[in-house]
Amino acid sequence: MSNPALLLLQDLTGGTELVDWEWLGENFWEDILPALQGHIFLSSISVAIALIIALPVGILSARYRKAYPPVTFVTGILYSIPSLALFAILISIPGVAIGPSPVIIALVAYSLLILIRNTVAGLDSVPPETKDAARGMGLTDRQILFRVELPLALPIIVAGIRIATVTIIGIATIGAYINGGGLGTLIFDGIQRQFPTMIIAGAVLATAMAIVADLLLLALERYLRPWARVRRT
Amino acid sequence: MIEFRQVSKTYPGSDKPVVEDLSFEVLEGEICVLVGPSGCGKTTSMRMVNRLIEITEGEILIDGEPNTAMSGTQLRRKIGYAIQQIGLFPHRTIADNIGTVPNLLGWDRGRIKSRVDELLDTVGLSPDEYRNRYPAELSGGQQQRVGVARALAADPPIMLMDEPFGAVDPITREGLQDEFLRIQQDIKKTIVFVTHDIDEAIKMGDKIAILKQGGVLAQYDTPENILSEPDSEFVSSFVGGDRVLKRLSLTRVGEMDLEPANGGTDGLLRIDEGLTVKDALSELIGSGHSRAVVEKDGENGLLTFEAIEDLMGGASGEPSNGGESSA
Amino acid sequence: MLYKILEVYARPDFPEKLRQHVLLSLVALLVAIAIAMPVALMIRNSRLGALIAINIGNIGRAVPSLAILALALPFFGIGFGSALVALTALAIPPILINASTGLREVDKGVIDAARGMGLSGGQILARIQLPIAAPVIFAGIRTSAVQTVASATLATFIGGGGLGDLIVEGYSRRGPEILLAGALAVAILAIITEIGFGVLERAFTPKGLKIAQKRRK
Ligand SMILES: Nc1ncnc2c1ncn2[C@@H]1O[C@H](COP(=O)(O)OP(=O)(O)O)[C@@H](O)[C@H]1O
Ligand SMILES: [Mg+2]
Numbered sequence: 001m002s003n004p005a006l007l008l009l010q011d012l013t014g015g016t017e018l019v020d021w022e023w024l025g026e027n028f029w030e031d032i033l034p035a036l037q038g039h040i041f042l043s044s045i046s047v048a049i050a051l052i053i054a055l056p057v058g059i060l061s062a063r064y065r066k067a068y069p070p071v072t073f074v075t076g077i078l079y080s081i082p083s084l085a086l087f088a089i090l091i092s093i094p095g096v097a098i099g100p101s102p103v104i105i106a107l108v109a110y111s112l113l114i115l116i117r118n119t120v121a122g123l124d125s126v127p128p129e130t131k132d133a134a135r136g137m138g139l140t141d142r143q144i145l146f147r148v149e150l151p152l153a154l155p156i157i158v159a160g161i162r163i164a165t166v167t168i169i170g171i172a173t174i175g176a177y178i179n180g181g182g183l184g185t186l187i188f189d190g191i192q193r194q195f196p197t198m199i200i201a202g203a204v205l206a207t208a209m210a211i212v213a214d215l216l217l218l219a220l221e222r223y224l225r226p227w228a229r230v231r232r233t
Numbered sequence: 234m235i236e237f238r239q240v241s242k243t244y245p246g247s248d249k250p251v252v253e254d255l256s257f258e259v260l261e262g263e264i265c266v267l268v269g270p271s272g273c274g275k276t277t278s279m280r281m282v283n284r285l286i287e288i289t290e291g292e293i294l295i296d297g298e299p300n301t302a303m304s305g306t307q308l309r310r311k312i313g314y315a316i317q318q319i320g321l322f323p324h325r326t327i328a329d330n331i332g333t334v335p336n337l338l339g340w341d342r343g344r345i346k347s348r349v350d351e352l353l354d355t356v357g358l359s360p361d362e363y364r365n366r367y368p369a370e371l372s373g374g375q376q377q378r379v380g381v382a383r384a385l386a387a388d389p390p391i392m393l394m395d396e397p398f399g400a401v402d403p404i405t406r407e408g409l410q411d412e413f414l415r416i417q418q419d420i421k422k423t424i425v426f427v428t429h430d431i432d433e434a435i436k437m438g439d440k441i442a443i444l445k446q447g448g449v450l451a452q453y454d455t456p457e458n459i460l461s462e463p464d465s466e467f468v469s470s471f472v473g474g475d476r477v478l479k480r481l482s483l484t485r486v487g488e489m490d491l492e493p494a495n496g497g498t499d500g501l502l503r504i505d506e507g508l509t510v511k512d513a514l515s516e517l518i519g520s521g522h523s524r525a526v527v528e529k530d531g532e533n534g535l536l537t538f539e540a541i542e543d544l545m546g547g548a549s550g551e552p553s554n555g556g557e558s559s560a
Numbered sequence: 561m562l563y564k565i566l567e568v569y570a571r572p573d574f575p576e577k578l579r580q581h582v583l584l585s586l587v588a589l590l591v592a593i594a595i596a597m598p599v600a601l602m603i604r605n606s607r608l609g610a611l612i613a614i615n616i617g618n619i620g621r622a623v624p625s626l627a628i629l630a631l632a633l634p635f636f637g638i639g640f641g642s643a644l645v646a647l648t649a650l651a652i653p654p655i656l657i658n659a660s661t662g663l664r665e666v667d668k669g670v671i672d673a674a675r676g677m678g679l680s681g682g683q684i685l686a687r688i689q690l691p692i693a694a695p696v697i698f699a700g701i702r703t704s705a706v707q708t709v710a711s712a713t714l715a716t717f718i719g720g721g722g723l724g725d726l727i728v729e730g731y732s733r734r735g736p737e738i739l740l741a742g743a744l745a746v747a748i749l750a751i752i753t754e755i756g757f758g759v760l761e762r763a764f765t766p767k768g769l770k771i772a773q774k775r776r777k
Contacts, residue, residue: 082710170624203627314676318669324766367768
């Protein structure tokens with residue numbers, strides 16, 4: 001390795017070898033766009049599935065407090081398993097390794113802890129006197145849940161979706177290693193071919209996608225926050 | 234003891250002063266209350282004394298010396314400091330909290346420990362029960378007491394108190410006020426006390442400095458004089474339309490010169506000598522009587538509406554003050 | 561299968577892979593702490609500084625770890641050192657974010673009281689801010705450590721070694737026992753890190769704060 005600082009300087013000033021704009025133009029429709037679409041698909045379907053699981057589990061954990069510690073224990077272990085390892089374990093299980101399904105399963109597994117934790121925290125943040133008032137007005141438990149608790153918990157749940165989404169977009173790149181598709185394909189091909197342009201294209205798009213998703217969900221969270229402000233004062 | 238000399242403060246990035254040309258003197262052993270509407274510069278004025286905020290113009294003298302004569306930290310170790318947020322250190326025990334300044338001053342352990350216990354006693358918390366607790370294990374009122382004890386720890390001659398009883402419910406607050414006035418009778422600190430509550434100011438202050446918006450001193454005098462002779466429209470509206478009644482609350486019936494009740498006092502309303510004249514008047518009116526008997530030093534005095542009127546007429550010259558009368 | 565997996569652990573190169581993995585993670589974490597903590601301390605009283613640090617941290621978190629490792633390649637080439645630089649960059653954001661928010665979130669009244677009693681800036685930092693922020697700072701270090709152990713698995717893609725080598729070897733040679741052996745070793749290492757740092761976090765939480773946390777619940 002020669003002096004990395006010098007190399008960096010040369011790359012930043014010389015510029016031409018690092019990003020091959022011509023390649024980007026030529027391969028946009030064929031390689032880059034499909035990778036981006038694949039990535040959006042992988043991430044959004046995973047968050048959606050994770051939400052379908054996490055919301056009921058979170059609601060039940062908030063109700064039946066005894067269930068909460070084991071739920072966080074299991075999802076916590078899932079969360080701390082390095083993604084490449086989890087992918088490896090999943091493709092070793094016969095019947096799972098079909099198309100992108102191991103990647104989606106792993107991404108769902110990573111989101112569960114964050115989503116469940118924020119659902120419970122959101123429901124916990126609803127003041128008991130508010131629920132009491134609702135009950136006093138004759139709302140049923142189900143009505144209280146859907147009309148009072150969930151709307152009030154929503155900003156915190158959305159905050160959880162934000163963190164989960166950003167995490168998942170990052171991890172999904174690794175899924176390309178086990179043929180899950182997405183922007184990781186560009187990165188892995190770039191490594192293989194020693195072609196920085198592909199690495200940078202994949203990295204920049206994945207980062208941009210994470211930031212855009214983060215900002216969109218942040219806007220949603222802000223929009224939902226008047227509830228929270230009313231609650232606090 | 235503490236003298237403000239034409240003190241002004243303008244915060245950086247603003248062209249309007251929040252304290253303007255403020256001059257007054259706090260005498261040794263007195264409680265001077267800074268009172269006024271929110272945002273009028275009370276806290277800023279107080280914090281310039283121990284230089285948590287630096288003065289823009291003018292100076293503050295302590296014992297005749299400008300408070301810039303020593304470093305800010307040294308100065309602050311000699312001045313007790315208690316605030317509304319209390320600011321107890323959550324990770325330290327009550328004993329450690331109270332011992333903060335003695336510790337900084339290098340007292341030895343034994344001396345700190347006995348001082349902590351003494352102070353816990355003073356503020357009405359049993360040392361054995363509380364010294365090893367953490368702030369989270371105390372109620373709001375108890376935390377306020379510890380805050381005051383901590384400010385008193387190194388026995389500083391001067392105390393700065395910014396709404397020190399502001400964070401508790403009204404009943405607890407009254408208790409803490411009474412207790413603090415009792416303590417002050419022994420310790421005789423020179424105190425700058427900030428509040429936005431005129432009733433608290435009247436009760437606690439030997440002197441009251443009323444500030445108006447922009448940190449301008451509207452009036453500086455005893456509570457009695459401020460109530461009897463407010464010298465501007467602003468002051469009279471700030472002290473409120475019931476200032477006559479407020480004056481009555483400065484005096485207790487036991488302190489009045491009452492005519493002896495000769496002869497039969499049976500059947501007459503009896504009023505405790507410890508009541509304020511305001512409360513006594515309220516009882517009197519409520520009972521439908523025009524006279525009541527007050528027993529003091531074994532003798533019966535006669536409380537009448539006339540006696541109360543005399544008090545209002547003749548009291549303005551008397552050096553009566555809130556601190557002593559309500560203790 | 562289990563026997564085959566254990567056989568992989570008996571291979572002569574396994575201890576070396578494990579050593580590389582731990583070394584990569586540990587050095588990256590320590591260097592990240594050495595960079596992030598002074599920065600957090602420097603900006604602890606500056607609103608702008610904190611804003612900048614937190615935003616940089618957040619953007620840093622949005623860059624996929626695979627991307628950071630891959631990006632090290634054109635700049636620093638192939639190998640352990642390159643992986644180390646990338647992992648260090650990855651380890652910084654959680655520590656920086658937690659340390660600067662932890663220090664800033666110390667109650668203003670507590671700081672004001674400390675100043676008012678005549679504690680100097682250094683004393684306030686050492687006796688008040690750091691102990692009170694310690695649990696939040698350690699939570700950041702824990703997040704960072706677990707994440708670094710996980711990302712170190714990816715070092716294999718840029719020739720950085722570590723346990724990821726086994727996963728790649730098993731995958732490309734269709735050796736499920738090697739693949740699983742690598743995956744399990746990494747998973748166990750990550751969980752040990754998580755639990756270990758959790759213990760550390762609790763040990764560094766002052767008793768008074770634990771009581772306060774419990775009261776709040
Ligand atoms: N650090 C500061 N920087 C700028 N302005 C301040 C600062 N602190 C207080 N002020 C302003 O100075 C004025 C007086 O504040 P303060 O002394 O806290 O009032 P009070 O204690 O009487 O409510 C207010 O208008 C407030 O907004
Ligand atoms: Mg104030």
